[in-house]
Amino acid sequence: MTTEELITALEHAWNAGDGEAWAANFAEDVDFVDVVGRIQRGRATIARESQKIFDTIYRGSTLKIRQLSSRPLGGGIDLVHTETVLSIPAGHLAGEQRGVQTQLIRDGRVVAFHNTIRGDIATFTGHDADLAARSPQEWDS
Secondary structure: OOHHHHHHHHHHHHHHOOOOHHOEEEEEEEEEEEOOOEEEEEEHHHHHHHHHHHHOOOOEEEEEEEEEEEEEEEOOOEEEEEEEEEEEEEOOOOOOEEEEEEEEOOOEHHHHHHHHOOOOHHOOOOOOOOHHOOOOHHHOO
């Protein structure tokens, strides 16, 4: 499976609310860091935990995934960055959430996945204009 096919399969599985189909895109021994920083290990865990959110907080949600970049790392592994727009129809999370993901892909399956919510830098810095204007590398100076 190509990276483009994998991204399409992930998007379709999410939009179907199907935890097993979502997890089928991951290696059996995947390491998956979810949006709140929990480390989930293994395809079975991904299937179970994903189905929980498809049935509750993300019920009826739709996900759009766009590839930002891809480069080979050697050994048949590609480093892929994607961005997502998650539309949630109801509940306390209703609305749109944006995210960025880092994935390691080998043999058409995700072997490592890290999901991050994309937020507003002004809010993150407590509306500190000086800090918000700095690049992350300058934050501790």
